[in-house]
């Protein structure tokens with residue numbers, strides 16, 4: 011190994027480990043359901059994005075197997091050569107139906123979708139106004155586009171209005187976009203889309219909503235944009251197929267001309283092989299289930315409200331959550347990690363989230379209840395939270 015690389019890696023890894031910031035990965039030995047097995051031990055799982063429990067759904071497993079039998083295990087090529095199977099096209103129609111738009115395009119992941127779509131639409135003559143707590147993939151997509159990035163204070167509509175005015179009236183930029191998460195995954199709060207749309211109309215901003223955590227969760231399952239009835243107003247509805255939908259992939263839904271453009275200008279669509287037939291079939295089935303019934307959605311919210319009320323009653327700081335995502339904000343990184351470790355020893359898997367995923371000094375354990383949890387599991391988890399919270403002096 012190169013000496014300089016060796017030195018770089020060792021020094022930086024040591025620094026991270028000493029600061030308690032090195033994230034150790036625990037492999038899961040089986041399905042990622044309401045409980046998971048790690049190190050041979052069964053734990054109550056409060057860390058997955060499998061909001062509706064669809065990642066382990068029996069009907070979807072059958073669809074995935076049938077598609078594998080019919081098409082094989084791989085798509086065989088990138089979408090623009092001959093990796094577009096008929097079921098990829100059907101899936102994109104279903105996504106458009108789900109999102110209430112003219113058309114949609116799918117990608118291999120939510121992360122590469124943000125990289126692809128932002129950089130296909132914006133370029134170095136443009137400016138992007140971006141909420142300061144936007145997801146890493148949005149930040150990377152903005153950087154890749156070469157556009158001027160203007161950070162907007164988190165959910166601060168006065169700051170957005172002022173910066174939109176400045177950017178559009180300066181004459182320095184071509185297009186100006188505002189981009190935000192629909193649901194912020196670290197705190198569970200929801201973007202103020204009605205006011206965002208008003209400001210966007212005033213300054214002709216392109217609106218881009220990453221609804222990775224809102225789809226399946228908000229708007230009776232159809233997402234944050236639907237929740238506010240703004241399907242016709244938001245230009246680019248981005249989402250992931252890996253969280254509530256339970257499979258893998260990302261998408262943008264919008265007008266036909268937008269999707270036509272993305273099909274010829276977004277690089278992962280052009281240069282990276284399409285998702286597998288099993289993924290596509292399971293995703294189609296999952297979207298259909300979400301559209302057909304709100305049963306899982308309702309159960310998710312019932313469980314979210316229950317856990318949230320329980321944690322609040324115990325005295326945890328649960329921040330500003332408006333969705334089932336419920337953080338317990340601890341503060342100091344090492345304490346958050348110790349809390350998470352003790353929870354795991356006692357039977358709950360709730361991962362600590364620390365800098366750089368969240369700002370320094372706001373380390374937390376984030377709880378993600380799902381539709382698949384039972385009340386008994388949540389009660390057991392709450393009893394463990396109380397025990398460990400008191401033991402570590404987080405609770406009085």
Ligand code: PMP
Nearest residue numbers: 119120121145147195222250252
């Ligand atoms: N956007 C947001 C807001 C996310 O939370 C995530 C996933 N962590 C992504 C995009 C990326 O999605 P995927 O996991 O499908 O790549």
